[in-house]
Amino acid sequence: MPRILFAAKPEQWPAYETPLATALAEAGIDAEIVHPGADPASIDYIVYTPFGPVQDFTPYTRTKAVLSLWAGVERIVGNETLTQPLCRMVDEGLERGMVEWVTGHTLRYHLGIDFYRTHQDGVWRQGEQVPPLAPDRSVVILGLGALGAACAKALAGLGFKVTGWSRTPKTLEGIDCVHGAEGLKMALERAEILATILPNTPETTNLLNAESLARMPKGAVILNPGRGNVIDDDALLAALDAGQIGGATLDVFKTEPLPADHPYWAHPKVTVTPHIAAETRPASAARVIAENIRRGEAGEPFLFRVDRAQGY
Numbered sequence: 001m002p003r004i005l006f007a008a009k010p011e012q013w014p015a016y017e018t019p020l021a022t023a024l025a026e027a028g029i030d031a032e033i034v035h036p037g038a039d040p041a042s043i044d045y046i047v048y049t050p051f052g053p054v055q056d057f058t059p060y061t062r063t064k065a066v067l068s069l070w071a072g073v074e075r076i077v078g079n080e081t082l083t084q085p086l087c088r089m090v091d092e093g094l095e096r097g098m099v100e101w102v103t104g105h106t107l108r109y110h111l112g113i114d115f116y117r118t119h120q121d122g123v124w125r126q127g128e129q130v131p132p133l134a135p136d137r138s139v140v141i142l143g144l145g146a147l148g149a150a151c152a153k154a155l156a157g158l159g160f161k162v163t164g165w166s167r168t169p170k171t172l173e174g175i176d177c178v179h180g181a182e183g184l185k186m187a188l189e190r191a192e193i194l195a196t197i198l199p200n201t202p203e204t205t206n207l208l209n210a211e212s213l214a215r216m217p218k219g220a221v222i223l224n225p226g227r228g229n230v231i232d233d234d235a236l237l238a239a240l241d242a243g244q245i246g247g248a249t250l251d252v253f254k255t256e257p258l259p260a261d262h263p264y265w266a267h268p269k270v271t272v273t274p275h276i277a278a279e280t281r282p283a284s285a286a287r288v289i290a291e292n293i294r295r296g297e298a299g300e301p302f303l304f305r306v307d308r309a310q311g312y
């Protein structure tokens, strides 16, 4: 019987207790779930979150996999004590949440909703601000992974002209897929609305800097539900103040929680959301964990293994 260590924050256990038991039963796995304090040498699988109790994996000598409840793995991927396979979370709940957040904020800027919120002053402005229809609006998604591709497809489904950028070449129906340094330049130049759904790696750090922001059309909007490392904050603030960037909705930051005195909080063109774009949902995430444990027990390859050399 495999022993599973629930090594997330203890307060997460009530939300996961029933979904994990149900998902394991549905996967036909008879397992024992234990908590920190159990003998590390007896653990077959670790259910992990970054701020949980396990940071040193050395004593987990028989552990077959570390199964992250988070999609982003930047806090564990460089952990030198981790020799076991690492799998990240790809979950339909996360995906749906991200699609809703990105679509909602894209439509907000596309339709000019803020304009009417801030100009509700008794003046009838019919005809003043007619937005283009979606096929005439160019939206760019940086990152075409599980979440980025889902967002790109949803926006293309609404009729937007969607360009997606990734590290390696991709083909996605209805999306103009570009990659590499040249692809990025092309994408930036056409990005009226740009969402970055990239992982935190050395290569993505400060990707949106003074030079790349200057390539975007004047007044373009940035959505960042990926990771805060991607944005050079000083460069974004300068581009917002200069009018080069028309607005930004930011969910993730270099430092979280975003410090109370950070200029983003008070900036009139910035909307701050507190890392809520997409939450792992216990019911669907538990099914992913159970399927990976089933695979581990059957000697099959794990799903969603992190490429530690690439960092995501």
Ligand code: NDP
Pocket (backbone or CB within 6 Å): 071, 072, 073, 090, 094, 142, 143, 144, 145, 146, 147, 148, 149, 165, 166, 167, 168, 169, 180, 197, 198, 199, 200, 201, 203, 204, 225, 226, 227, 251, 252, 275, 276, 277, 278, 279, 312
């Ligand atoms: P994936 O690993 O599935 O996709 C990552 C994408 O980024 C891939 O398309 C990859 O390219 C691309 N990429 C990575 N490095 C580069 C690079 N140097 N240049 C160009 N493209 C690059 O991740 P997910 O889609 O599942 O998640 C993306 C990120 O979203 C997570 O890492 C996490 O940080 C963030 N996130 C945020 C949440 C929130 O609530 N704010 C919730 C969940 C996730 P390729 O396809 O070629 O490999």
